[in-house]
Amino acid sequence: MVDNIKESEAVMNTEETGESGSMVTIMRTEEFRGRKDVFSHHKEMLHSLGSIRYCKAEVFSDCILGTLRIPEKSEERLPLLAFGFYLTKQKLTLIQDEGDLKHWIGKQSARLKEPRSADQFLLQLIELLMENDILYLSHLEKKMEELEDALAHHVPDDFFEVLTRCRQKLSELNAYYEQLAAIGDLMESHGSLPLITCGEQWERCAKRAERLQNHVQLLRENIIQLREWYQSRMDAWQNRVMCILTVVTTLFLPLTLLTGWYGMNFVNMPELHWDYGYPAVIAAAILIVVLEIIYFRKKKLF
DSSP: OBOOOOTTSEEEOOTTTTOSSOSEEEEOHHHHHTOTTTOTTHHHHHHHHTOOOSOEEEEOSSOEEEEEEEOOOSSSOOOOEEEEEEEOSSOEEEEOSSSOHHHHHHHTGGGOOOOSSHHHHHHHHHHHHHTTHHHHHHHHHHHHHHHHHHHHHOOOTTHHHHHHHHHHHHHHHHHHHHHHHHHHHHHHHTTTSTTOOOHHHHHHHHHHHHHHHHHHHHHHHHHHHHHHHHHHHHHHHHHHHHHHHHHHHHHHHHHHHHHHHHTTOOTTOGGGGOTTHHHHHHHHHHHHHHHHHHHHHHTTOO
16 A cells, blocks of 8 residues: 655555565656656656646557646645656656645545556546546536526626636636546557556546546536626616617707707797796696607607
8 A cells, every 4th residue: 555655755565566666656857857767758758847738648668658737626726736657567657846746645545446557556546636526516517506596686796707717617627637538548549558457447537537528518518608698688788778878868859959949049039028938848848758758668668
């Protein structure tokens, strides 16, 4: 089982294989850089470690090397888990500069089964990284349901920001599971190599990643529907505002014409000298407004 882990020290014994040394080792990039004589594809591994942006694997005749970048799956800002791996028939070397992979593996030691080979240990690590992902996806799904319920009553002020964060996270997870599925397919397709001992298990790992990716794609479709619904609500609100502005403008347009007409103050305008001219204009204005309101009500404009 897993021993007390130290930097550049074995974390798994190989008593079953009868070999001396260790099956799994953790080291930093600088130490890996100084061991050119041990790793035949030293340059390729260093190139991959230069910028760990995604999960990938490259197959060679005597080794498989690659990187794993695990996105955050918590509301808390946790250190990003990213590391490289160099797999041979006898040994798995894990390379990490930032984060605490050693501590994480130590916490998961109770869940790690006794591996028969180095590639099986790597497989168990990847499976552990996906173990509780369905719970996190359920958490995201519940959050989207809450957004949908909130949108049904009113539009929250931060709705679009929360929706954008969910969309970005789902895009990141979709790429992550797609890459893990590709690694599983790659391992399974090279099951004839001596350093791959559990091809069927790699196939199951790939299918599990594909199922998680399908779940993410369904959530992304829900995000699109929520965004369209949000946009339709905003369009309806804007149309309502424009309708009110149009009604108000139309309501006062005849009154503006009336006041402008009698505001000319020509000498020969008889209404200027009529004792009831002012009350008559007030009555005409009220009558015009009442008739317009009746008309707008009939047309259901407000």
